[in-house]
Amino acid sequence: MTRALLARKATHTLLALVAAYTGLYHTLEHVLLLCLCLGIAFVAGYGVRALDPIRRAEAKSIGELFFVIGIACAALLSLPTAPLAFVGGVLVLGLADTSASIIGRLYGGRAYNIFGEKRTYGGSLTVLIVSTLILAGLGVHPVAAVLAGWLLAAVEAVAPRGSDNVVLPVVTVLILLFV
Numbered sequence: 001m002t003r004a005l006l007a008r009k010a011t012h013t014l015l016a017l018v019a020a021y022t023g024l025y026h027t028l029e030h031v032l033l034l035c036l037c038l039g040i041a042f043v044a045g046y047g048v049r050a051l052d053p054i055r056r057a058e059a060k061s062i063g064e065l066f067f068v069i070g071i072a073c074a075a076l077l078s079l080p081t082a083p084l085a086f087v088g089g090v091l092v093l094g095l096a097d098t099s100a101s102i103i104g105r106l107y108g109g110r111a112y113n114i115f116g117e118k119r120t121y122g123g124s125l126t127v128l129i130v131s132t133l134i135l136a137g138l139g140v141h142p143v144a145a146v147l148a149g150w151l152l153a154a155v156e157a158v159a160p161r162g163s164d165n166v167v168l169p170v171v172t173v174l175i176l177l178f179v
Helices: 005-025 028-045 063-078 083-108 121-137 142-158 164-178
Strands: 111-114 117-120
Touching: 005 028, 005 063, 005 083, 028 063, 063 083, 063 164, 083 117, 083 121, 083 142, 083 164, 117 121, 117 142, 121 142, 121 164, 142 164
Parallel strands: none
Antiparallel strands: 111 117
């Protein structure tokens, strides 16, 4: 585990927590403004190579932009009427996805490939467990939370090149809106 990868994952988690707080205590417009500012910062960072130390940590993707798009989509689906659905989506993005990456790299065990993407059983199990805990913590019935955790682990496994940063929060919000 490199320092660059840890910095990338810490940034991922911290930005998700900031977005969750913003969605819980501020307006949809504030969340979208946060997403716009982050998107501009990421694009500008590409231009001046400011993100190179963090971007070198993983394979080439546009996961940073997918991250911002995922938060914006989750906000548009859930705010202002269902702020806890938004928080759930962003927490799954910031905690389950990040934990899966770290645990998968350190303790993942056997790896498997789906659509050319390398995943580990340990990482997928981590998405299942962390997602289930988040959903149960938000009041979802435990059986439904486990089933949703399985779905989210499957979604994360098949999402190519950072697109899980869009798909995970959106699917989580939809689960929370309809469960």
